[in-house]
Amino acid sequence: MSIITSLSAIGLAALIHASFQLSVSMLTLLSGHAIGKKRAHHRLMRLTTSFLIGATLMSLLLVTFFAYFISAAFGTIDSSWPWVVACSLMLFVAVLVWVVYYRRKTGTQLWIPRVMADFLNKRVKSTKDSSEAFSLGVTSVIAELIFLAAPLFVSGLIISQLDPGWQLAGIALYTLLSVSSLALVWAIIGGGHSLSRIQKWRESNKYFLQFAAGTGLIILAAFTYANFVIGVF
Amino acid sequence: MSHKTYVKKSGKRESEPFDRKKLHDSIVSTCLSTRSPMGVAQATASSVCEAVIIWLEPRTEVTTLDLRKKAAEQLAKQHPEAAYLYEQHKITI
Numbered sequence: 001m002s003i004i005t006s007l008s009a010i011g012l013a014a015l016i017h018a019s020f021q022l023s024v025s026m027l028t029l030l031s032g033h034a035i036g037k038k039r040a041h042h043r044l045m046r047l048t049t050s051f052l053i054g055a056t057l058m059s060l061l062l063v064t065f066f067a068y069f070i071s072a073a074f075g076t077i078d079s080s081w082p083w084v085v086a087c088s089l090m091l092f093v094a095v096l097v098w099v100v101y102y103r104r105k106t107g108t109q110l111w112i113p114r115v116m117a118d119f120l121n122k123r124v125k126s127t128k129d130s131s132e133a134f135s136l137g138v139t140s141v142i143a144e145l146i147f148l149a150a151p152l153f154v155s156g157l158i159i160s161q162l163d164p165g166w167q168l169a170g171i172a173l174y175t176l177l178s179v180s181s182l183a184l185v186w187a188i189i190g191g192g193h194s195l196s197r198i199q200k201w202r203e204s205n206k207y208f209l210q211f212a213a214g215t216g217l218i219i220l221a222a223f224t225y226a227n228f229v230i231g232v233f
Numbered sequence: 234m235s236h237k238t239y240v241k242k243s244g245k246r247e248s249e250p251f252d253r254k255k256l257h258d259s260i261v262s263t264c265l266s267t268r269s270p271m272g273v274a275q276a277t278a279s280s281v282c283e284a285v286i287i288w289l290e291p292r293t294e295v296t297t298l299d300l301r302k303k304a305a306e307q308l309a310k311q312h313p314e315a316a317y318l319y320e321q322h323k324i325t326i
Contacts, residue, residue, distance in 0.1 A: 025326045032318065036262035038271070107324025117326045195266060196314045199321055 003166055005227060006158050010170050012220050013151035014177030019213040020101075020147055021202070022110055023055050023140040023182050028198060029124045030133065031189045045190055050130035052179065052186050054137025060175040062141065062148070066156025067167065077161060083228040086154040087221040093150035094217035101147070101210045108202050112143065150217060151178075154224055238289040241296045251289060256304060257282050263319045264312055277315070281307045 030051055034044045074082055103109040110117070120139075127133050141148070159170040188198060202209075239248040257278045264274035284307040289295065301319070309316035 022326065029325050032266040033262075035268065036266035038265055105324065107321055108326075109324050110326060112326065118323075120326055121323065192268070194268065194314065196317050199325065200317065203321075 003162070006162060006166070007170060007173060009158055009220065009223060009227070010155050010174050011177055012216065012223070013155045014174040015180075016213055016216040016220065017059070017148055017151045017174075017178035018181040019209055019216065020144050021108065021206075021209065022112070022144045023051075023137065023179075024185050024202070025108060025110065026120060026124055026136060026140045027051055027182060027185055027189075028195060028202075029121065030127060030136065032195050033125050033127070035195070041192075046130050047127065047133040048186050048189060050133035051137040051140075052182055054134040054139075055141050055182055056137075056175060056179045058138045058141035059178045060171065062145075062152055063155055063159070063171055063174045063178075066152045067159040067171065070153075070156045071160035074160070077157070080229045082157055083224055086150075086157055087225045087229070089153055090150045090217045090221035090224070093147055094214040094221070097147060097210060097217065098214040101213070102206050106203075108199070108206055116143075151220070154220065238292050239294045240300055241294055243297060248294065251295075251300075253282050253286065256285060256300070260304065260308060260315075260319070263308075263322075264315045266318055267312070267314045269312070269315065273312075277308070277311050280311060 027048060031044060031048055034047050039047075070082070077083070100111045103111070112120075120143075123132075123136060127136060155170070155174050159167050159174075162170055185198060189195070238251045240251050241248045260278035260281050261271075261274045264277050265271070269277075281304055285300070285304050288303050301322075305316050305320045308319055
């Protein structure tokens with residue numbers, strides 16, 4: 001397993017993580033409420049930055065946890081079954097993403113139960129300070145763990161097999177790429193662009209994002225199987 | 234308005250009388266979130282509220298969903314961008 005191969009797989013897993021949309025939805029709503037309440041631009045940026053930091057920190061903690069847990073549980077992986085488990089998990093989540101990730105309704109309604117969506121809506125609306133926004137960022141990542149488990153698990157497996165220096169590089173790469181979509185929305189909002197344009201883009205491309213995330217998982221599962229189970233590369 | 238129209242909430246929550254201020258504030262907030270000036274937001278909200286009140290006149294009870302739909306319909310005539318965000322409020326997550 002070369003470093004380039006490992007980092008490429010981690011990068012793809014992180015991009016799949018970035019394509020999941022709960023954090024982006026919550027950030028869009030948070031910004032809408034903050035601008036709607038005529039909050040000063042620096043306060044809007046403080047809230048959105050805290051949200052971004054919360055989501056980034058949680059992604060960092062999760063990928064580190066998965067890598068540590070796998071490393072402690074398996075050590076150096078000689079058998080192929082952990083990779084087979086990772087591939088199966090990715091295939092399962094890919095089908096799940098294709099079938100249930102977005103509701104077949106207008107808007108960008110996600111799979112999460114409506115009671116929970118209402119609760120998150122209310123929490124976002126009543127968020128006034130940075131610590132609340134930070135915890136919302138953390139929550140947005142935890143709430144999608146059912147889908148994030150697949151890219152996190154395979155990244156953890158790959159990272160656990162790297163040298164310590166490269167493990168840090170893998171963790172950093174995963175964290176940065178996994179929050180790239182959120183950081184992009186944060187930058188667009190910070191630049192004073194219209195929220196409705198962001199939301200319209202998200203709404204009109206939601207099925208593409210859903211298809212891309214599912215297909216990305218299948219490609220990653222095939223790559224992992226070929227590379228780590230059969231040993232083609 | 235000569236009589237009270239009750240707004241039926243979703244779930245088991247009790248109906249409550251229509252509150253013009255509540256509707257006005259939500260429209261102002263939505264217009265502001267499109268970065269419209271405060272004056273434009275206030276004027277748009279007042280105009281939408283007037284139209285909604287006329288629509289409510291013959292009705293004794295409406296649902297929050299009906300109310301939002303009607304308000305969005307009126308808002309779309311004056312501020313399509315705000316109307317889009319107003320409709321998206323509950324369907325973004």
